[in-house]
Amino acid sequence: MIPFESADPEWVWGDGPQSDIVISTRARLARSLAEYPFPSRCSEQDSNMVVRDVSAASARLGDRFPGLRTISMDRLSQARKQYLLDAHLISYEQTQNRFGTAVLLEPTGALSIMVNEEDHLRIQALKSGLMPQQVWELADWADDVLSESLHYGFSSRYGYLTADVSNVGTGLRVSVLMHLAGLAWKNRVASQLRAAYDLGVSVRGLFGEISRPVGDFYQVSNEATLGLTERDIVQRVSSMAQYLLEEERLARKELLDNQRTRLIEQSRRALEVMSHSRSISAEKAITLMSPLRLGAAIGLVDGCSQRLMNELLAGMRVSAGDDMDAGIERAELLRNKLADIYAG
Numbered sequence: 001m002i003p004f005e006s007a008d009p010e011w012v013w014g015d016g017p018q019s020d021i022v023i024s025t026r027a028r029l030a031r032s033l034a035e036y037p038f039p040s041r042c043s044e045q046d047s048n049m050v051v052r053d054v055s056a057a058s059a060r061l062g063d064r065f066p067g068l069r070t071i072s073m074d075r076l077s078q079a080r081k082q083y084l085l086d087a088h089l090i091s092y093e094q095t096q097n098r099f100g101t102a103v104l105l106e107p108t109g110a111l112s113i114m115v116n117e118e119d120h121l122r123i124q125a126l127k128s129g130l131m132p133q134q135v136w137e138l139a140d141w142a143d144d145v146l147s148e149s150l151h152y153g154f155s156s157r158y159g160y161l162t163a164d165v166s167n168v169g170t171g172l173r174v175s176v177l178m179h180l181a182g183l184a185w186k187n188r189v190a191s192q193l194r195a196a197y198d199l200g201v202s203v204r205g206l207f208g209e210i211s212r213p214v215g216d217f218y219q220v221s222n223e224a225t226l227g228l229t230e231r232d233i234v235q236r237v238s239s240m241a242q243y244l245l246e247e248e249r250l251a252r253k254e255l256l257d258n259q260r261t262r263l264i265e266q267s268r269r270a271l272e273v274m275s276h277s278r279s280i281s282a283e284k285a286i287t288l289m290s291p292l293r294l295g296a297a298i299g300l301v302d303g304c305s306q307r308l309m310n311e312l313l314a315g316m317r318v319s320a321g322d323d324m325d326a327g328i329e330r331a332e333l334l335r336n337k338l339a340d341i342y343a344g
Contacts, residue, residue, distance in 0.1 A: 010126070019128050028174075030118070053150060068111070079317075188251060192244060263295055282326075289312060
């Protein structure tokens, strides 16, 4: 059975620390194997051998993650690929029909290893809430285990060698996905994000480099991987996320004290549109989720848990774009999930 056909990944549960604002934290390590060309230059035979080598090396991860499985991307339907992408378990590159692409997944989604993406390996740890130290330690552990069997491309001068120069060095990207709706309502997002850029931290949309912010969802991640230690990167992203978290809490308190009626009205309006739509784009749906999620988090919406909102976020089929069938299915999901929600 393909993971998550009958259950959601762990981050969707929404039970991590600060999960009313911090949806998830991810650590991702980019690694390439010294004996093969980078994936963009690999032959089909070489790509398949990379999958073989990584799968064999991953057997050492089995004691901790006995449910870890290797899944060839060409065996998945487009709908399953879209779900795994929206659930942040694979990248956009993995959804493209390229030979030799695979993903190693375990049932909770806490660990996934993308094979033959931009690099031969993308080792990813993903958790609910604000957990930068924990996800880094998990990804680092998996990296250490795999390196016992795999020979990574490495330079004593530059560090780990990767297909994109932006990942050279540690190859580590730590990302914190946050819902900053309170700051958006108070028109404070721009000033806060300028502070992030000054610290060398980037702020992007739900899907990182390929996206822009939609629905007040922002990914906070490190800009540089070269010239910093892994601990430095974790600390830098953690500090910025904690700062934004505190500012968002202040903004939400001010809104609850001074604009309670407006918040309820916006939540009701969003709920009304989503509950009666027959077809809806992913961007519009995610935008409408923002006031509803905010209202639920501060106690103005009944029956709307963080897990429910995360389930909706993971079911948006963003990569399907404006496909008519996807729009209809998206609207049906919203109507079914939001049937018992009341704002105000």
